[in-house]
Amino acid sequence: MTHTYLRKVNYYETDKMGLAHHANYIKWMEESRVAFLEQIGLPYDQFEEMGFVSPVVGLSVDYKTGCTFADTVAIQVWIERYTGVRLEVGYRMTNSRTGKLVATATSQHCFLQDGKVVSLKKLGTPAHEILERAVQPEE
Amino acid sequence: MTHTYLRKVNYYETDKMGLAHHANYIKWMEESRVAFLEQIGLPYDQFEEMGFVSPVVGLSVDYKTGCTFADTVAIQVWIERYTGVRLEVGYRMTNSRTGKLVATATSQHCFLQDGKVVSLKKLGTPAHEILERAVQPEE
Amino acid sequence: MTHTYLRKVNYYETDKMGLAHHANYIKWMEESRVAFLEQIGLPYDQFEEMGFVSPVVGLSVDYKTGCTFADTVAIQVWIERYTGVRLEVGYRMTNSRTGKLVATATSQHCFLQDGKVVSLKKLGTPAHEILERAVQPEE
Amino acid sequence: MTHTYLRKVNYYETDKMGLAHHANYIKWMEESRVAFLEQIGLPYDQFEEMGFVSPVVGLSVDYKTGCTFADTVAIQVWIERYTGVRLEVGYRMTNSRTGKLVATATSQHCFLQDGKVVSLKKLGTPAHEILERAVQPEE
Numbered sequence: 001m002t003h004t005y006l007r008k009v010n011y012y013e014t015d016k017m018g019l020a021h022h023a024n025y026i027k028w029m030e031e032s033r034v035a036f037l038e039q040i041g042l043p044y045d046q047f048e049e050m051g052f053v054s055p056v057v058g059l060s061v062d063y064k065t066g067c068t069f070a071d072t073v074a075i076q077v078w079i080e081r082y083t084g085v086r087l088e089v090g091y092r093m094t095n096s097r098t099g100k101l102v103a104t105a106t107s108q109h110c111f112l113q114d115g116k117v118v119s120l121k122k123l124g125t126p127a128h129e130i131l132e133r134a135v136q137p138e139e
Numbered sequence: 140m141t142h143t144y145l146r147k148v149n150y151y152e153t154d155k156m157g158l159a160h161h162a163n164y165i166k167w168m169e170e171s172r173v174a175f176l177e178q179i180g181l182p183y184d185q186f187e188e189m190g191f192v193s194p195v196v197g198l199s200v201d202y203k204t205g206c207t208f209a210d211t212v213a214i215q216v217w218i219e220r221y222t223g224v225r226l227e228v229g230y231r232m233t234n235s236r237t238g239k240l241v242a243t244a245t246s247q248h249c250f251l252q253d254g255k256v257v258s259l260k261k262l263g264t265p266a267h268e269i270l271e272r273a274v275q276p277e278e
Numbered sequence: 279m280t281h282t283y284l285r286k287v288n289y290y291e292t293d294k295m296g297l298a299h300h301a302n303y304i305k306w307m308e309e310s311r312v313a314f315l316e317q318i319g320l321p322y323d324q325f326e327e328m329g330f331v332s333p334v335v336g337l338s339v340d341y342k343t344g345c346t347f348a349d350t351v352a353i354q355v356w357i358e359r360y361t362g363v364r365l366e367v368g369y370r371m372t373n374s375r376t377g378k379l380v381a382t383a384t385s386q387h388c389f390l391q392d393g394k395v396v397s398l399k400k401l402g403t404p405a406h407e408i409l410e411r412a413v414q415p416e417e
Numbered sequence: 418m419t420h421t422y423l424r425k426v427n428y429y430e431t432d433k434m435g436l437a438h439h440a441n442y443i444k445w446m447e448e449s450r451v452a453f454l455e456q457i458g459l460p461y462d463q464f465e466e467m468g469f470v471s472p473v474v475g476l477s478v479d480y481k482t483g484c485t486f487a488d489t490v491a492i493q494v495w496i497e498r499y500t501g502v503r504l505e506v507g508y509r510m511t512n513s514r515t516g517k518l519v520a521t522a523t524s525q526h527c528f529l530q531d532g533k534v535v536s537l538k539k540l541g542t543p544a545h546e547i548l549e550r551a552v553q554p555e556e
Binding site for chain 3: 428429431432433435436438440485486
């Protein structure tokens with residue numbers, strides 16, 4: 001499953017080069033991940049209410065072309081890999097105005113309950129099935 | 140009492156006009172306020188450990204001249220007014236490179252304990268004396 | 279004229295009190311102002327392409343109740359006052375989930391062309407008419 | 418050569434988990450990189466005045482343990498690799514209070530002049546020698 005999240009670039013996100021500063025992409029990744037989780041039926045605020053948190057344990061970004069104020073970035077987001085203990089999310093950002101690739105990225109996440117790393121699979125929580133069902137099929 | 144907090148403007152704080160974006164000033168106010176509280180003997184992390192929080196209930200900023208990457212802003216910070224229930228903090232930001240006035244600002248704060256507004260004065264907490272002693276004398 | 283801009287609170291906008299940090303409101307004001315300008319027919323990116331910029335010269339915010347991740351804030355935005363040289367924008371933020379007032383705010387702006395303060399009125403630019411027409415009628 | 422940049426975690430950098438939000442680390446990387454460049458004799462503002470910019474083309478971060486408000490993070494920064502066309506910077510962040518490893522990271526950069534990718538080596542600019550001299554010797 002893939003979700004596309006549209007994000008307008010804000011003025012306050014530009015820097016003196018006239019382009020969106022690279023640190024903002026990390027925030028866009030989070031926004032699109034949250035939208036994706038909502039779409040698959042696992043809104044992150046409800047996941048937290050169940051007693052879980054899912055911190056970022058790693059991320060990487062490849063910056064391709066810049067984007068700027070008033071541009072809209074289409075962020076495709078999907079689950080790259082999910083093991084019950086680890087979640088890897090993939091992102092592909094395209095500039096809707098120019099059609100150019102803006103960036104590709106991945107983020108890795110674990111799951112915590114009461115501050116301890118847990119396996120959603122072993123816990124048998126419904127969240128596990130939702131994530132497993134949402135894994136992107138290999139093409 | 141007055142404290143001067145020196146703050147380098149970061150690249151990521153500039154916007155496409157080439158100047159520090161105005162939203163950053165609010166963060167600088169917080170940084171300088173925290174440094175001030177530490178200097179008068181009331182570090183904010185310890186204040187929170189005592190069970191208090193002190194949210195911002197209002198603020199206003201007058202923007203005078205811009206500043207940019209690699210500039211250092213000298214932020215003078217002081218207590219404008221303190222009643223036990225309310226705290227008003229004053230700020231005066233000057234560009235160390237040019238000597239020009241960057242901004243003047245104030246922020247208003249209340250005090251919460253267990254989510255309820257409290258009077259530090261009535262509680263007789265040492266924090267009250269520290270704040271009262273630190274009030275800027277009228278000139 | 280009044281525009282309502284809906285803004286979801288992002289996870290990265292919360293702080294350790296569990297609420298959206300107060301500095302973010304300044305960014306939401308900019309986002310809603312940009313959406314308002316687009317709606318009245320003066321998109322800010324086109325305004326900049328005409329050779330103008332409109333820096334913030336002042337702002338003030340009254341914080342009423344907190345809001346947090348996954349809340350949606352409805353930001354009502356309008357022109358409070360416009361003279362050709364000065365623009366004052368008003369904001370009223372309401373939590374769509376709770377119905378509570380989140381904040382009220384104003385921001386003041388001037389207009390620059392080639393780095394110099396100008397009167398849009400004296401310049402006779404179409405931007406002047408658009409802004410004048412959009413001024414909120416007194417009730 | 419290695420530089421250590423000390424960075425206090427700000428209140429506004431924490432999120433509702435009570436820890437510094439992961440997006441801030443990207444900003445700390447930039448701050449420490451700028452401090453490093455200044456220390457080796459290539460202040461980034463002067464590099465830009467020479468007509469160059471050096472955008473981030475990639476980055477990756479491994480998050481190890483959290484850090485929070487009032488913690489100080491010691492960021493060790495060095496040049497991992499430099500070819501004249503590409504620069505890779507390495508980072509190692511440690512919590513000064515706990516001694517724990519906070520994160521390790523790398524960022525990759527190219528060099529632009531008038532919007533075009535250039536080789537600092539081919540241009541024979543003094544910046545090239547400075548960077549080459551600063552490369553971390555293999556251990």
